Amino acid sequence: MLEGRWKLSILFQLFGGKVLRFSELERAIPAVSQKMLIQQLRQMEADGMVRRVIYPEVPPKVEYTLTRWGQALCPTLDSLLKWAAVRDELPVPAESVADDAGL
Amino acid sequence: MLEGRWKLSILFQLFGGKVLRFSELERAIPAVSQKMLIQQLRQMEADGMVRRVIYPEVPPKVEYTLTRWGQALCPTLDSLLKWAAVRDELPVPAESVADDAGL
DNA sequence: CTGTATCCACACGGATACTG
């Protein structure tokens, strides 16, 4: 469910209860195309992570937010980032050949 | 770094300090092909998550384990699973159209 | 047993143009 090139970027933009319009997301993630942005948003909406609110105006206005469940992912992704950060402190292990033939 | 169809399966097999040979991993994850298994293992090794120990025997014997850093991922993935599990308890939200035109 | 090497299909994502 978190797969897809842009899902995590979208999540990070929306964490903290932030409310963003489609065009704001586009600007916040410059590398994403409209097609991909809408596709991943729709999937996340279908999965219940993202809420989409339509304002029946002209010109159109649509706001995206995380659902409670989506927000609940924040601490977990945080610890994932912390885990990834630890990697830089680690020694680079060499290839290991066991001495003992293992019986 | 966790991308790839089989990385998570491999991690779950190796969590808890388990030591598995190549063929044991193959059997533990029946759907994976040799090519993919070796490819993902090599990537994980390069990333420092997996340790590969070669026994210079005939026939060959190779054992795979998680590094400390790899093991450290366990609690995070656990909370990820818990998060995913919560989803089943949630109501299905309908499409929402804002009443107020936004001013 | 533990891999390599090849070939192939398809899903994924990017670019562009167009619409209500």
Added chain:
DNA sequence: CAGTATCCGTGTGGATACAG
């Protein structure tokens, strides 16, 4: 503004055969 529609290149992964 917020999407759809279309085309297309590439990467990822699957199947199979082969090797040390």
